[in-house]
Amino acid sequence: MKNIAIIMGGYSSEYQISLKSGNVVYNNLDQTKYKGYRIHIFKEKWVYVDDNDNEYVVDKNDFSVIVNGSKVIFDCVFNAIHGTPGEDGLMQAYFELLGIKQTSCDYYQAALTFNKRDLLSVLKPYGIKTATSFYLNHGDEINVDEIIDKVGLPCFVKPNKSGSSFGISKVHKKEDFLTAVENAYKEDNEIIIESFLDGTEVSVGVINYKGEIIVLPITEIVSENDFFDYEAKYLGKSQEITPARLTPDVESRVREVAKKAYEVLKMSGFSRSEYILVNGEPHMLEMNTIPGLTNESLIPQQAREAGISLSDLFSNAIELGLK
Structure with missing residues (x-):
């Protein structure tokens, strides 16, 4: 029987969707082969949550957990964290350093x-x-006319690194452009502006x-x-x-x-x-x-x-x- 850590949660706006995904994985694991452990990864805590919602702290030194006096180590990590730190390479690099097998791609691809x-x-x-695009970093001067000349209207303004459509706007009118930029900057300090396809x-x-x-x-x-x-x-x-x-x-x-x-x-x-x-x-x-x-x-x-x-x-x- 292999011990499988299903990591879920994360540090982004997508954490609730990730918890749902992680629970679906947990509930559909083949129990003849695998023992699943739900591991919640949040900024303030990394914990194993059992079926009665008891929490056990994860030791970040070796990604293990002590349950009822015995140490549990994991054969493989099933990554169900959307957004950071599960989808941007941070967790992948951590598990690679620890030599723990995982289901997601490598840290560089992530x-x-x-x-x-x-x-x-x-x-x-x-x-x-791809669409015609224009990029902005937080603090860049914004020349609205120049950007709209390049990408046209309507256009999409998106955070460069976020998911589940958080922070995305479709801009139809020039006067709505800066509001869309502000909205995207709430999710990320880099923005991608794309022509409407x-x-x-x-x-x-x-x-x-x-x-x-x-x-x-x-x-x-x-x-x-x-x-x-x-x-x-x-x-x-x-x-x-x-x-x-x-x-x-x-x-x-x-x-x-x-x-x-x-x-x-x-x-x-x-x-x-x-x-x-x-x-x-x-x-x-x-x-x-x-x-x-x-x-x-x-x-x-x-x-x-x-x-x-x-x-x-x-x-x-x-x-x-x-x-």
Whole structure:
């Protein structure tokens, strides 16, 4: 029986979604093979939480925990932390230093993909298309006319490093631009401003399944809101159609680009990328390396469509991590 630490929570606005994801993993672990431990990672405490909500402090020196007088060490860590420190490379580097196996990608891939600007810059030479963009660091002088000349209106103003659509605005009018910038700076000190791509939005899961890189069935996103924002993602204000309504040609193009991005970045573990299809050509928005794993989340939906149960999906991630 392998001891599996399921880390959840985190230091960002996404911590509640992460707790949901972590509990879904905990509840769907194959109990014939694994003993799961829910580990809450917060700025003020790292604790193991048992089924009666008792808390046991995690020893950060070796990531162990003392339960009823005996020391528990972990064979593998299942990472379900969206945002920092689980999705930006910090936890990955920590576990690598300690020599503990984990389900997520390496620290470099995590840090790179968490930074939308750097991710898109790295993929561009490989022919992966993106929106026209402009970048701001906190404190930079803001020339609104210059930015709008480059990206046009409407445009998107986003924190460079955050998830779940926190801090994102779609700007239709020049006079709303600075308010959107302020909103994004609440989440991050770097901002990415992107041209509006008019097309179909799709979300594509790519995973290593039993040693082979596979592209899961594609999900089409139809938001009732102005874009696929927090409400659309989590409060049912969108339709998520899996498999997406794409022609065979367009579908094979999306699959090819998604797989190429995964391979170019030397990814491992889960990934879920968002694309806008403009005239059938995928333009990448971002890649998530710790995608949501709640029952409503896209990767579980896509896995179900592919005939992979949650238990199999999670077992596969752990087995690959252990290798």
